[in-house]
Amino acid sequence: MNSITEQLLGVVADWSGGVSFKGAYNIRENGQCAGRQSSPNISIENKPDAPGLVIRIKAAAQGETVYIPACVTKGGVDDLVYNDFFIEPGADVIVVAGCGVHTDDEGEARHNGVHRFFVGAGAHVVYKEKHIGTGGGAGKKRIDPITDIELDEGAVLEMDTLQIGGVDSTTRKTRAKVGARAKLIIHERLMTDGDEQAVSDFAVEMNGDDSAVDLVSRSVAKGRSWQDYHSVIRGNCRCTGHSECDAILVDGGRVNAAPELYAGHIDAALIHEAAIGKIAGEQIIKLRTLGLTEEEAEQRIIQGFLEA
Amino acid sequence: MLELNHISWSVPGGEIILKDVSLKIPDGKLTVITGPNGAGKSSLAKIIAGLETPTAGSILLDGEDITGWDITRRALGGIGYAFQQPVRFKGLTVRDLLELAARKALTDDEVCDLLGKVGLCAQEYIDRAVDASLSGGESKRIEIATVLARRDARVLIFDEPEAGIDLWSFSCLIDAFESIKHQRGDSMLIISHQERILEIADHIIVIADGVVRTAGSRVMVLPQLMSEEKMARCPMGKAGKGGIE
Ligand SMILES: Nc1ncnc2c1ncn2[C@@H]1O[C@H](COP(=O)(O)OP(=O)(O)O)[C@@H](O)[C@H]1O
Ligand SMILES: [Mg+2]
Numbered sequence: 001m002n003s004i005t006e007q008l009l010g011v012v013a014d015w016s017g018g019v020s021f022k023g024a025y026n027i028r029e030n031g032q033c034a035g036r037q038s039s040p041n042i043s044i045e046n047k048p049d050a051p052g053l054v055i056r057i058k059a060a061a062q063g064e065t066v067y068i069p070a071c072v073t074k075g076g077v078d079d080l081v082y083n084d085f086f087i088e089p090g091a092d093v094i095v096v097a098g099c100g101v102h103t104d105d106e107g108e109a110r111h112n113g114v115h116r117f118f119v120g121a122g123a124h125v126v127y128k129e130k131h132i133g134t135g136g137g138a139g140k141k142r143i144d145p146i147t148d149i150e151l152d153e154g155a156v157l158e159m160d161t162l163q164i165g166g167v168d169s170t171t172r173k174t175r176a177k178v179g180a181r182a183k184l185i186i187h188e189r190l191m192t193d194g195d196e197q198a199v200s201d202f203a204v205e206m207n208g209d210d211s212a213v214d215l216v217s218r219s220v221a222k223g224r225s226w227q228d229y230h231s232v233i234r235g236n237c238r239c240t241g242h243s244e245c246d247a248i249l250v251d252g253g254r255v256n257a258a259p260e261l262y263a264g265h266i267d268a269a270l271i272h273e274a275a276i277g278k279i280a281g282e283q284i285i286k287l288r289t290l291g292l293t294e295e296e297a298e299q300r301i302i303q304g305f306l307e308a
Numbered sequence: 309m310l311e312l313n314h315i316s317w318s319v320p321g322g323e324i325i326l327k328d329v330s331l332k333i334p335d336g337k338l339t340v341i342t343g344p345n346g347a348g349k350s351s352l353a354k355i356i357a358g359l360e361t362p363t364a365g366s367i368l369l370d371g372e373d374i375t376g377w378d379i380t381r382r383a384l385g386g387i388g389y390a391f392q393q394p395v396r397f398k399g400l401t402v403r404d405l406l407e408l409a410a411r412k413a414l415t416d417d418e419v420c421d422l423l424g425k426v427g428l429c430a431q432e433y434i435d436r437a438v439d440a441s442l443s444g445g446e447s448k449r450i451e452i453a454t455v456l457a458r459r460d461a462r463v464l465i466f467d468e469p470e471a472g473i474d475l476w477s478f479s480c481l482i483d484a485f486e487s488i489k490h491q492r493g494d495s496m497l498i499i500s501h502q503e504r505i506l507e508i509a510d511h512i513i514v515i516a517d518g519v520v521r522t523a524g525s526r527v528m529v530l531p532q533l534m535s536e537e538k539m540a541r542c543p544m545g546k547a548g549k550g551g552i553e
Contacts, residue, residue, distance in 0.1 A: 218399075285359060285379060289358075289387075291411060291460075292408065293380050294380070300408065304400040305399035308398065308400075308437060
């Protein structure tokens with residue numbers, strides 16, 4: 001594992017240096033495996049038909065964490081990976097899937113992760129996905145994840161996704177099918193600056209009675225960056241759906257938000273909230289009356305907005 | 309001590325709101341500004357905190373001219389200001405805001421102590437977001453706590469702290485104001501219509517139509533205010549049903 005990977009892992013996967021992660025993990029570096037370990041309840045194997053992993057999580061896994069970070073550390077790498085998660089009914093697991101892309105030259109550094117989650121009845125999954133781009137090269141840094149989620153009866157998946165900065169272009173696609181009494185919680189946070197672009201696309205289908213989705217997206221568009229947000233929530237049964245899209249604009253940032261709700265059942269209750277705008281002037285003034293400069297106030301407000 | 313000398317202020321549109329206001333806010337004393345709605349009291353507070361720039365006049369803090377200082381510099385120079393209309397934040401918790409005000413990390417006990425002064429139970433509020441989920445009274449009390457947290461402040465300004473606050477919390481607040489006066493020796497300026505606040509004032513300044521109508525010690529001004537109020541309620545001199553006797 002090279003030193004850039006180590007640095008990226010520190011940011012995206014809580015890597016504290018040393019020998020390895022505790023428990024099950026797989027580290028992907030420039031399309032190669034740079035370390036792997038299974039645990040008694042979590043097995044990680046190569047996918048037979050494509051680059052990627054098959055990760056099987058047993059019901060006995062309770063509160064375990066599996067790390068599957070991927071890093072691209074140089075230009076000219078276009079990494080494509082398919083990871084499948086099979087989670088047994090009743091399991092309780094945290095999946096940490098950070099991704100860092102780095103280029104010091106004019107070559108593009110790209111990571112393309114296709115993740116599929118098959119979550120068994122009553123299982124609970126926390127999926128953490130942190131993205132960052134680094135390096136001063138002219139080459140573009142791209143991360144284009146696709147996430148497919150299927151939740152069986154009563155399963156819960158909480159997806160916590162964060163793009164901190166430095167990614168020139170991202171197209172994120174998240175699709176989910178939610179079964180009876182299952183719940184999908186998505187918390188997306190995106191920050192773009194300079195000429196960066198981010199497209200985020202959600203399509204959630206609620207197919208079982210009393211299913212629920214809560215989709216919250218918070219984003220900050222600075223510089224001349226551009227963000228495009230689409231979400232479609234389809235309530236095909238008795239269900240509740242909530243989506244919230246909040247964006248802060250700084251300088252020349254631009255945001256398009258196009259939320260869509262479809263209710264195909266009398267007891268589908270769907271709500272969407274959206275707000276786009278610059279930081280409220282009174283917020284900056286309040287923090288300045290506490291002694292912060294205008295820049296500090298702006299920074300603190302953005303930080304709080306993205307962390308919440 | 310804070311001194312305002314011949315302060316005038318017009319709204320950007322042109323209407324003159326404050327006309328040649330001069331006053332002193334001495335150290336270790338509680339000065340209360342009162343007067344009808346629209347008199348220009350909040351405008352005066354904003355001018356002191358640097359949110360508005362006077363069209364004429366000067367502001368002195370301990371003899372130093374701070375008229376040209378911006379909001380941040382005035383805050384760092386010791387001016388604390390609790391807004392009449394509290395500001396809400398998506399993404400800052402009560403603890404975040406109090407720590408920004410204190411300019412340091414606070415222990416749970418310190419947060420608890422600050423919130424207790426405004427009648428809030430810390431456990432319930434410490435991690436709450438300072439957003440629209442708070443009621444008017446709750447966000448008002450948190451706003452006041454952000455100024456109580458300013459240990460570096462020498463001049464504390466509270467704009468209508470009583471608004472939206474229940475009686476019990478209000479008693480806590482009165483205690484807090486009195487202990488600041490006795491223990492910290494800061495100058496305190498409270499804009500208020502509340503009798504109980506007027507009663508703990510050392511000095512009372514009445515502002516109406518943008519000018520100082522009356523200014524003096526409480527003993528001098530308060531009886532006069534009360535009888536004027538009585539007159540206003542019952543011009544014939546006989547308090548009717550429900551009038552104050
Ligand atoms: N920024 C402003 N623009 C226009 N009018 C203002 C502005 N600020 C205050 N005013 C007006 O100035 C007058 C005094 O306001 P204010 O200082 O808030 O009064 P008070 O606090 O005594 O009730 C009011 O008539 C108000 O409408
Ligand atoms: Mg006012």
